[in-house]
Amino acid sequence: MRHDYRMSEMDLGGGAAPVLRGRFLYNEPMKKHVSWRAGGAAQRVYIPADLEDLIWLVRSVPMREAIHIVGLGSNLLVRDGGVAGVVILLHGVLKKLAIESRTHGLPPAPEDADTALVYAQAGVASPKLARFAANHDLVGGEFWAGIPGTVGGAIAMNAGCYGSETWDRLVQVQTLDRQGQLNERLPDEYVTGYRHVALKHPQQEWFIGGWFRLVRGDGAAARETIKTLLKKRIESQPLNLPNAGSVFRNPPGDYAARLIEVCGLKGFRIGGAQVSDKHANFIVNVGNATATDIERLIEHVEDSVEARTNVRLIREVRIIGERQ
Numbered sequence: 001m002r003h004d005y006r007m008s009e010m011d012l013g014g015g016a017a018p019v020l021r022g023r024f025l026y027n028e029p030m031k032k033h034v035s036w037r038a039g040g041a042a043q044r045v046y047i048p049a050d051l052e053d054l055i056w057l058v059r060s061v062p063m064r065e066a067i068h069i070v071g072l073g074s075n076l077l078v079r080d081g082g083v084a085g086v087v088i089l090l091h092g093v094l095k096k097l098a099i100e101s102r103t104h105g106l107p108p109a110p111e112d113a114d115t116a117l118v119y120a121q122a123g124v125a126s127p128k129l130a131r132f133a134a135n136h137d138l139v140g141g142e143f144w145a146g147i148p149g150t151v152g153g154a155i156a157m158n159a160g161c162y163g164s165e166t167w168d169r170l171v172q173v174q175t176l177d178r179q180g181q182l183n184e185r186l187p188d189e190y191v192t193g194y195r196h197v198a199l200k201h202p203q204q205e206w207f208i209g210g211w212f213r214l215v216r217g218d219g220a221a222a223r224e225t226i227k228t229l230l231k232k233r234i235e236s237q238p239l240n241l242p243n244a245g246s247v248f249r250n251p252p253g254d255y256a257a258r259l260i261e262v263c264g265l266k267g268f269r270i271g272g273a274q275v276s277d278k279h280a281n282f283i284v285n286v287g288n289a290t291a292t293d294i295e296r297l298i299e300h301v302e303d304s305v306e307a308r309t310n311v312r313l314i315r316e317v318r319i320i321g322e323r324q
Contacts, residue, residue, distance in 0.1 A: 020049075023046070030083065039290075055180050070090065075316065077295065083320050096209070097121070113215055133222070146162060298315065301313065
């Protein structure tokens with residue numbers, strides 16, 4: 001249903017208050033919006049009409065209420081008790097993807113490289129960014145084809161695979177803060193690492209888009225690389241069952257999947273959640289799993305690996321909401 005939610009003049013500092021143009025959904029089952037296909041309901045879900053509408057929505061939500069930004073939900077679990085506040089769905093909304101000629105305010109390109117800038121908004125699927133770059137004869141972004149989420153999520157967690165990471169290519173990001181203000185930030189304002197991104201001076205804000213510098217090259221070869229990476233992903237990952245990608249980060253010098261397998265946990269099951277027998281760092285929904293099943297299995301894997309190997313695995317997936 002469409003909800004005409006009119007902000008007060010006080011919220012806007014006077015003048016006519018705009019009407020939000022997106023859609024509100026109430027008590028919306030989040031299993032419809034996360035790749036695990038499990039979990040509770042969101043008190044309110046909002047699907048913005050565009051970036052401007054998103055800005056007004058953020059400004060309208062009282063500061064005491066939580067806001068959760070969700071792309072494809074490929075790295076998220078919502079507990080069975082549901083989640084309060086407002087969940088904002090960005091996939092298919094913030095979808096701008098373009099070659100940019102802009103140079104002002106950006107770090108200069110390396111003098112010995114022929115490069116181009118690609119701007120991608122947060123709601124663009126990462127594989128689409130990979131294909132877009134290759135189709136414009138740009139190389140270096142093929143690895144995004146193996147990331148099953150959106151650009152916003154890839155930036156937020158420095159997603160990567162096959163030896164490359166998102167922040168290796170980023171030259172600037174666009175963010176929206178809790179006050180509804182758009183900002184542009186350079187990489188030196190962040191501390192980044194393996195599956196980790198944090199502002200040096202923390203405040204609550206979300207990634208709205210990013211500018212990526214890629215090298216001009218052989219687009220046909222890039223497209224072949226993408227095909228090869230996708231084939232490898234299909235062969236090695238349980239894509240036929242609902243999952244959230246890699247559940248745990250790889251420990252330094254090792255692989256989470258190896259440690260889980262060493263503990264004999266491949267195929268281990270709690271309720272409808274199972275450690276994949278194809279890739280041990282994946283937990284799959286083999287039939288009506290609840291979020292509780294999945295979270296209990298995550299905790300069991302963590303405890304078992306630590307007891308056997310003295311390594312405490314760190315989660316890649318994000319868990320929000322209340323236990324039932």
